[in-house]
Amino acid sequence: MEALPFSAGQFDLIWSEGAIYLMGFEKGLASWRSLCKKGGYLVVSDIAWFDRDPPDEQVRFWELEGCTLYREEEKVGQVRDAGLRLVATFRLPESGWWDHYYAPMLGRVRTLMEIHMENPEFMHILRSCEFETEIYQKYRRYFGYTFFIMQNI
Numbered sequence: 001m002e003a004l005p006f007s008a009g010q011f012d013l014i015w016s017e018g019a020i021y022l023m024g025f026e027k028g029l030a031s032w033r034s035l036c037k038k039g040g041y042l043v044v045s046d047i048a049w050f051d052r053d054p055p056d057e058q059v060r061f062w063e064l065e066g067c068t069l070y071r072e073e074e075k076v077g078q079v080r081d082a083g084l085r086l087v088a089t090f091r092l093p094e095s096g097w098w099d100h101y102y103a104p105m106l107g108r109v110r111t112l113m114e115i116h117m118e119n120p121e122f123m124h125i126l127r128s129c130e131f132e133t134e135i136y137q138k139y140r141r142y143f144g145y146t147f148f149i150m151q152n153i
Helices: 025-035 056-064 072-081 094-115 120-139
Strands: 011-017 036-049 084-091 143-152
Touching (some): 025 036, 025 072, 036 072
Antiparallel strands (some): 036 143
16 A cells, blocks of 8 residues: 555545554545545545543553554544545444444454354454454444545645
């Protein structure tokens, strides 16, 4: 993602759902902006804090996952600093998380736990997935994915 084989200004639209975190929001915007034509659009979703004061347990969870979360307002500033015009933002609804991600994942995790209970390394990964689901259920009002629709000016 950091060395895409495309020339500058090649795209009218760059769309990324839930993947910009691999590079980091600021770095991703800077990199992808150069690939987008003037007047073109970047649409990305990224995880963000919805609240200024999230619970310590949730903050620690994301830190252990190696993920630095920023508040939506901070990301809006990063959009501006990247030289992009923010057109709109909207939050992914809870059903997008629960119905289409966590509930199916949790079902699969529990099936895999039965199959791989003798494998401690795999069980550790599965328990981590299970714990992430618990964190979401407990603290979903504090964080989630926000879509940012931006124009390259």
